Structures are given as C-alpha cells and as structure tokens.
Amino acid sequence: MVGSQGKRPCVVLTIRGSDNAYGDDDDGYVYPERYREALSPLETGEAMLALIYEPRRGGGRQAYVAWALLSAPPEPAGKTTKGQRQWRVRYDGGLIPLPHPVAQEEKEQVFETFLRTIPREERGPAQRDTSVRPLLPEDFSAVLTAAGLLPALTVTDHADRVQRERQAVxxxxxDRGFRLRVLSAYSWRCAITGWSAPPRLSHALLDAAHWVAVKDGGSDGVRNGLALTPTVHRLLDAGMLSFAFQDNLWRLQRHKLLDNFELDGLGGHLQLVDGQPLMLPGDQQRLWPELPAHT
Structure with a gap:
C-alpha cells in the first residue's frame, strides 16, 4: 500500500556496529516502545521504506549503509532491562546494502531535512534519542541517488521532479519484490547450477532473471522469473544460453560457442550441459515458467 499522496512513508533506523544492545541483525530491527509511533504505519497495513544509518558511536561509519522494505506488522519482542516493551520489525528479504556508504553530508549536501539547520558539531547530540525517526520521501530518494541506485534528475520543475522520484523509487x-518472490519460489537456488545461498546473502550470489524482458512485454510475476547465479545470468543475456520445453521438462540449450565450456577455479566448477533439465519449483502449475503459445 502507498500513502495517500502516492509516496511510501520512510524512516531512518540507526544500528551500531558494536555495542548492539538490541540484537539488531540483517533480518530485523528491535526497538523500544518510545519509537513505536514512527513505525505505526506498519500496524495499519501500510508498507514503509527504511534507511539504515550507522552512527560514529559503536565504531560506525557515520553514514547510511543500507535500505529495506518493511511490510509486516511489528511483533512484540519482550522488554528492555528497564522494563520497557520492545518490538521487532522484519526486513522483507533482509537488508539491501547500498553500493557504497553515503555520509550524512556529502559535497555540502545534508540529506536529512531535520539536520540542515543544525551546525555540524551539534548534529551528534541532536540525534540522541532519535535512533528511529521519520524521513521525508525526497530525502530517502536523495540518499539512494547519491549511492547510485536511482538516476540523478536534472529537471527543475518541483512537481515533475517529485513525480519522477516517486516513480524511480x-x-x-x-524490482525488489520480483526478486524476493522469484528467489523464494526457487528456494534460493540457481535453476541451472543448483548453487544456493541463504536469503541474507542472496543479493550478491543470486539474480532473479526475467524469461521475457519487461520492455518486451514480460511481467513481474513469478512465472516470468528464474533464479540464476550472476555468471549464468550474463551468459543468458548475451544469447549464449536459451531454454526449450522438451519431454515435459524445461531444458537448457547451449550456444555452439560454448561447446566444451567449463569453468574451474577456487570458487568451484561450472559445467553447462546441453539438454540438462532446469531445477524448477515444486508447484508446476503456479510457479513454473509458462509454456510457449505454440506448444
């Protein structure tokens, strides 16, 4: 669900690199009762976007380091040592690291609106007791743009810029939702190599590929997706691999340029056999790729 103005509510979640008293990890975030209001949209079924910030305290990089989609309602997580109730919110598919950390201020740009009027030397104290704080959607977009995840916009018209930022987010x-649905359907395992990765490492070790590209009319449904290792995905995009439905199975077809292709190294052994069946989800009716129209 998206907010009434077409924007998802956003929030900053602060995580210490060490001295992590709440036990936050790559799967979820624990917070005390006093921050419950900042995440209240989740309790009414409204999805949120979270930006993860590491403070200097605890050995952090004093930078934004990851983002996440939140959609599930928070769950009770016991009490603090002082008896205050705690809650835990789960990241959909785990944290997504930014390509590189983004400092709170880069090239004289302060990303969070509420910090812009505060002198740099006073920003640390100003953030005390704000480990969970609301974030304007345009501030979220600015950080992801600085990290290289969103395109830099040159439009000057404010309304047009806001609309384009919303569409990009x-x-x-x-795309993130498509990835999660596909990789989950394939049990976090490459359909060709069988190599698998736990969900928290899947962003680096597995891709969710489209059978038919969106630009060619393909959908973002699971049946138009395939879990692949990045190397195999690149070979597919280069036209070195394709698929055919034969003997009631989807099978790999290898381009002749890949005859006798094998890859050996410290990372393991990769062999692509022409005609090998793909390792597909168990639910053929709902999750297998759709058959070509002529079959």
Missing part, C-alpha cells in the same frame, strides 16, 4: 521496490 517504486520501480526499485517493484
């Missing part, structure tokens, strides 16, 4: 969220 929604596209990023939609």
């Amino acid at each position: 929604e596209r990023l969220v939609r």
